[in-house]
Amino acid sequence: MKIGIMTFWESQNNYGQLLQAFALKTYLKQKGHDVFFVRFYRIPSSKKKSALSRLKFKVILYLNDHFNMNLAVTNAVSTEPDRGFTPFKKQYLKFSPRSYTSLAELKDNPPQADAYICGSDQVWNNTFKVPAEPFFLPFGASSTKRIAYAASIGQKELSPETAQLFERQLAHFNAVSVREKSSLSICTDAGYENPVWVPDPTLLFAKQDWLNLLPVPKGNFKPESKKVFIYTLGNSSINDKEAYLSYIRAMPGVEVQHASANGDTSGNCYPSIPEWLGLIAESDFIMTNSFHGMVFCIIFNKKFIILPNTGAMEGMNERITSLITKFNLEQHMMFGFDQTKMDDLMKFDTDWDYVNNQIADWRHVAHEFLDVALK
Template sequence: MGKIGICACYDTFNYGSMLQTMATLKQLEIMGYEYEIINYSRKLTVDLLFRSIGRIPEELHERIIKKKKQKQMSAHPNIKVAIQQRNSCFKDFIETHFVDKLSEPCDTYKQLQIIATHYDAVLVGSDQLWTPRGYSTGFYNLMFVPDEIPKLAYATSFGVSSIPENKKGIAKRFLNRMNYISVRELCASEIVNELTGRDVPTVVDPTLLFSGDEWKKMVGERHILNYKYIFCYFLGNNPEQRREVEKLQQETGYKIVCIPHLDEFIEEDVEFGDEQLFNVGPAEFVNLIRHAEYICTDSFHGSVFSILNHKQFITFNRFKASDTNSRNSRIDSLFKQTDLQDRRFNGNLIDSIQCPIAYEQVEDSLIEMRKKSLDYLEKALGNTVK
């Protein structure tokens, strides 16, 4: 059987990214395929600079914001040290689960083009890898892969509900080069159809290919804390959401446990919660959800692992519906498919989070969704990897 090259976001210090990479690799192993994660770290070359010139205004804006956040964090040196400790947990996870599965390093587009010829097919997925701002790099959209080598996408996300007009041309081009496409969100299927005329399946995020019990075997089970707690996992900066959780704490008497400052330093979170955890890798993240009394989150994967572990949870919106950079669609799609729309925050956290969830029906939906997803994978890989 041939070898598959994997384009996955395995080295971003993010729980969801690492866990879905782990799940993707596990599923390929179950199916008996040989693979490598393509070990690409971009080196600034004239070619990359030319292709990325349209991103310069966005990147300058991001750097300004990042410097502002770093200045704010400088007043809290203990947090900086704690974040370094968390980063060490991520590095340990990469070392344990991914390092021996990496290809030879490549840091230029030319090297990418050469390494692509080593595979019988190249697979991209999952995560928000087709966000419009990243098209110019040519990596996650597989533009570096020669025409004659099959290109597949599993549960890949655009990250947005619509593609800007000035990005539709390149999106149409890379989508038309794909031999097999599956996407993670319902709206992503509509985007592909609009741009290419192709009807493509919506499949589950790789983390959902496995049940809560299967994840228990994959990452192990242990109690991180020995008391009852509300696990709070917020990526966005929405102070009013923290206030709602504090009301729930007053009602229940449970402690608030949180993992702060993941995507960015948030001043509001310096004093939020009864216990702030930093020595937490992806395995510990899953276990914190598994043993919590309640979960409050604005995260897609926070929601996923709450569902897999049959927890009482509520998901807040991280973005406003009017925000052009909103990533709410992936949660909208998941909740629609599992009939869990009532797990969105509706203004009354105390009542809504305690409302029972019909997890037997949710599991029935997940079983059907997994079957559809695995059918796609078996067909796509079976027809391209010999």
């Protein structure tokens, strides 16, 4: 079956975004499907950009469409060190022959596929600057299957406008699954019966699978040190961030590798995607405010703390709490710096056998959902 995936893919520094896309594609290809990503750009209207920015954007679209270069728009303006995201996309992600910048373009000349899948990531979060409507797949032939896999809304409650969007669009889906448990009731309230709660695509693979799927190198740590990896995103503020960083960096015998992204410039390293996985695999302890950073701590059975979103982004904590509650890992969330709790969590032994068994059972739910949806 030919499957077109609608998800987020443009980032040049958000590791989780690319790894969830890679994971879903890889799983579907292992099942024998022909998989590609719809090259849809989630960007502000070009009318709001300078003439130079519009020209750069047009050049990138031309190169992508005519030479299959898989360049991201951010390449034209990015000034941070290169993390190798563009070659990763070129090697591991196959894209649609043409690019799209609006829902109108998707409707006028839709990508050809037997099925469209939206998800994972927060494709149904309608609070972002770019509306979520294109990710409800309202384009293409009526005979094309429309499936949501682990689509994330990222919040517990919808605005009246977004609730109406869900009511209009979910009726067109052949199968719906969501990433957060609370999203089940949102879908049923919108009139869709029997949505399924499934794991993020990255959880479709266990630790050893990931080490086999990508050329994961050893983490760049000194052998004799206690290895701490920090991964922070700048799209929300972190309570007591400097207190956490100062305390960890002052620990004797500790080596800290800190990757940051999404506007956070506090990091000291810029790993490629396989290197990022290597840092997690080799670390003794990890601190992050990233959902996917937390997910890979769980996959690799690492000691960790998760720092929740605050301020305007506090509602996005649902994707974190939904997962850690399922696995009884609530104690790993810290809402403010607490030295005693920090010390305890750095030594805490999680019952990883229980967690791994829970993940294995949940994978079976995902496998069954996708098998039935794609028949």
